[in-house]
Amino acid sequence: MKLRYDDDVERFRGQFQEWLDENQPTPEEMESAPVRSSAHRPPWARRWAKRMFDDGWLVPGWPPELGGRNADPVETLVYLEELDNRGIPRTTNPQGLGIVAPSLIDHGSEDQIECYAMPLLRGDLTACLGMSEPDAGSDLASLKTRAVFDGDSIVLNGQKVWTSGAHDADFCFMFCRTDPDVPKHQGISIVLVPMDAGGVTVRPLMEIVHPRFPDLNEVFLDDVTVSAENLVGALNNGWRMANDSLAHERSLVWLMSVFGNEVALKRLLELAPELLGDLGPLERAGAIDDFVGLHVDVLAARCMGYRGFARYVRGGTAPEQALMKVYTSEVRQRLALVAAELAGPAGLRPVSGRDTEVGTQEDFFSTFAGTISAGSSEIQRNIIADRVLGLPRS
Ligand SMILES: Cc1cc2nc3c(=O)[nH]c(=O)nc-3n(C[C@H](O)[C@H](O)[C@H](O)COP(=O)(O)OP(=O)(O)OC[C@H]3O[C@@H](n4cnc5c(N)ncnc54)[C@H](O)[C@@H]3O)c2cc1C
Numbered sequence: 001m002k003l004r005y006d007d008d009v010e011r012f013r014g015q016f017q018e019w020l021d022e023n024q025p026t027p028e029e030m031e032s033a034p035v036r037s038s039a040h041r042p043p044w045a046r047r048w049a050k051r052m053f054d055d056g057w058l059v060p061g062w063p064p065e066l067g068g069r070n071a072d073p074v075e076t077l078v079y080l081e082e083l084d085n086r087g088i089p090r091t092t093n094p095q096g097l098g099i100v101a102p103s104l105i106d107h108g109s110e111d112q113i114e115c116y117a118m119p120l121l122r123g124d125l126t127a128c129l130g131m132s133e134p135d136a137g138s139d140l141a142s143l144k145t146r147a148v149f150d151g152d153s154i155v156l157n158g159q160k161v162w163t164s165g166a167h168d169a170d171f172c173f174m175f176c177r178t179d180p181d182v183p184k185h186q187g188i189s190i191v192l193v194p195m196d197a198g199g200v201t202v203r204p205l206m207e208i209v210h211p212r213f214p215d216l217n218e219v220f221l222d223d224v225t226v227s228a229e230n231l232v233g234a235l236n237n238g239w240r241m242a243n244d245s246l247a248h249e250r251s252l253v254w255l256m257s258v259f260g261n262e263v264a265l266k267r268l269l270e271l272a273p274e275l276l277g278d279l280g281p282l283e284r285a286g287a288i289d290d291f292v293g294l295h296v297d298v299l300a301a302r303c304m305g306y307r308g309f310a311r312y313v314r315g316g317t318a319p320e321q322a323l324m325k326v327y328t329s330e331v332r333q334r335l336a337l338v339a340a341e342l343a344g345p346a347g348l349r350p351v352s353g354r355d356t357e358v359g360t361q362e363d364f365f366s367t368f369a370g371t372i373s374a375g376s377s378e379i380q381r382n383i384i385a386d387r388v389l390g391l392p393r394s
Helices: 007-023 027-032 043-054 073-086 094-107 110-122 238-276 281-313 320-348 361-366 377-388
Strands: 127-130 146-150 153-161 171-177 188-194 200-204 217-227
Touching: 007 073, 027 043, 043 110, 073 238, 073 281, 094 110, 094 127, 094 171, 094 238, 153 171, 153 188, 171 238, 188 217, 188 238, 238 281, 238 320, 281 320, 320 361, 320 377
Parallel strands: 127 171
Antiparallel strands: 146 153, 146 171, 153 217, 171 188, 200 217
């Protein structure tokens, strides 16, 4: 059996390839100003976002006025595949493009779309996502950060944690408790908070992965006052919006992780002659066994991805999303472990910016993020048990 895309989809790919040949950022540009966090947009990345938006390649599935070209889901799939093949970031602010902008377009006021969503898409602003708190991660609905209406203002107090890129972001999509007296899912709202508002303090968390470019932060809110117009959507409707927001993220994650793993495997195989060089026959056989196992896992992920994707395109629910999240993030972790063990001390060399290179310690440590962020593997397994296998709830 040979799986291939239809001719018109390949024509779409060709069109994008031609555009990329003319417009993609050069390696020199990217190396001259490394991206230091997930809300950092150096000048080349700002130009890149604007070019993608203006020419309808930023979110191909959206209409032209939102930076798209009304592409269908299969065209969007080859578009993502093409970017991954070339190692070019689609955006340097994944939370902004993947979660905040689509949520604002779905639920925000006209002013919020004009002043926050559109500048996000055009590369003029970046956003961070204030969901997690010290006692509210997997159980997000337990969040305690308070937002209290005071005339035309909202006053916020509380603490967020693990806020990616908060130190570089222009504003935060902040989840807050607006009614403490109703069941916890029903009293949550979303408020847009400029990061330079008085009372916002950002404290970086040191990371083992990128000690020179930490991405994660704690964010403290002490009597932060913003306009009541910064409330997104209806009051106390934040939980529904949170689920919509994360669905935006997950629909990207499960598709892109397949390509990311394939690119990483290709790199591992390119490094194979160097990595296998000094091994004795037994160790060599073990390593080859690992390579073959990884190849099968990566291929299985693509097949499972296609199955879920076909269901998603037909408009059905795709239980593969949770399966793919667990499977692809854990396969990527195994791949990084195999590479790091074979590379040995050579893997301790530093890498530039926040990029990781297969076989380095940064790559190995960074793959742990994939099994925690956007819903940990344990939580995904609960979802699979409950919604896919129909097991009794614990
Ligand atoms: C790289 C990275 C970037 C992130 N960026 C952001 C961001 O930008 N904004 C933001 O708001 N948050 C962000 N997060 C936080 C992320 O959403 C949380 O880490 C995640 O939701 C888990 O919450 P927690 O860390 O509080 O762990 P906890 O919820 O405390 O869980 C601890 C452990 O217990 C397990 N566990 C918890 N509940 C259950 C259960 N019911 N059944 C079985 N096991 C369970 C978990 O799987 C985990 O292993 C980021 C995290 C990472 C790693």
